Amino acid sequence: MSAQSGHVGMPPTSFDPRFVQHCATKMRIDIVKMLAGAGSGHPGGSLSAVDLVATLYFGAVMHYDPHNPQLPSRDRFILSKGHAAPVQYAALARAGYFDPAELKKLRKLGSMLQGHPDARKCPGVEVSTGSLGQGLSIAAGLAQGLALVGQMGSDGQTPPRIYTLLGDGELQEGQNWEAALYAAHYGLGSVVAIVDRNMLQIDGNTEDVMALADVGAKFAAFGWQVASVDGHDVPAIREVLCAPRPPDKPYAIIADTVKGKGVSFMEHVAGWHGVAPSEKECATAIAELDQYLADLGTITIERSAS
Numbered sequence: 001m002s003a004q005s006g007h008v009g010m011p012p013t014s015f016d017p018r019f020v021q022h023c024a025t026k027m028r029i030d031i032v033k034m035l036a037g038a039g040s041g042h043p044g045g046s047l048s049a050v051d052l053v054a055t056l057y058f059g060a061v062m063h064y065d066p067h068n069p070q071l072p073s074r075d076r077f078i079l080s081k082g083h084a085a086p087v088q089y090a091a092l093a094r095a096g097y098f099d100p101a102e103l104k105k106l107r108k109l110g111s112m113l114q115g116h117p118d119a120r121k122c123p124g125v126e127v128s129t130g131s132l133g134q135g136l137s138i139a140a141g142l143a144q145g146l147a148l149v150g151q152m153g154s155d156g157q158t159p160p161r162i163y164t165l166l167g168d169g170e171l172q173e174g175q176n177w178e179a180a181l182y183a184a185h186y187g188l189g190s191v192v193a194i195v196d197r198n199m200l201q202i203d204g205n206t207e208d209v210m211a212l213a214d215v216g217a218k219f220a221a222f223g224w225q226v227a228s229v230d231g232h233d234v235p236a237i238r239e240v241l242c243a244p245r246p247p248d249k250p251y252a253i254i255a256d257t258v259k260g261k262g263v264s265f266m267e268h269v270a271g272w273h274g275v276a277p278s279e280k281e282c283a284t285a286i287a288e289l290d291q292y293l294a295d296l297g298t299i300t301i302e303r304s305a306s
């Protein structure tokens, strides 16, 4: 089946890095268009997280069924940095949770695609987020709850994975570190925290605002298994996501990323945290991304039957 058609449907059953890169580039195009159409929102932190989210959804990592969003054995994804909602919406639309035409309604009154993810409105959104610093606590609680009821994941032997994507700026919120203690203390090995370490937040460089320094060392000190990865290297991202690890240790992946990744004039610029591109800027960005898409060429992928 040609991925060039923008096909949405069941998750891929095998890993093809070029397919994930194709999906990631399409997602970047969707994000830029969505934000330009809405006239507001958060491009920088949406674009930095694209390769991470694309690998989860389209790299044969997460177990999910867009036709049955409440499938008990599904892996969960929590976008703790909820202001990056466009990256989640782009993935969910591409995965088949809803009609991609909905993307045009970002931030519109009554739309399922609110400025921050709303679990009551948008299929595939597990938790309403946007109030920063809370995703890790929710992930730990979900993991604990699923363990208590004995819910197993797709292999029937281990609990569903709970992936949560954290911004680096939001790690300045103290609640994260209580959740880190909790997840380690209770041996919640199904919790996977992915830190989008783009070194920027709304007010500038994270190290100037309130230094986070070595985030991986901090999680390790709290008793977590830790890995670091280039957050734009799809095969490397998949490798750390799928690496064998102890069943009773939560897992932190520190992903080095570039804020605004994929759009040259947005990269490394804190000012693109919460400003939508103009029509002209949108056209420039799309031209760059279209070229990258063309360079990737035609891609095919096997998918499981629905």
Ligand SMILES: [Mg+2]
Residues within 6 Å of the ligand: 045, 167, 168, 169, 196, 197, 198, 199, 200, 201
């Ligand atoms: Mg950041």
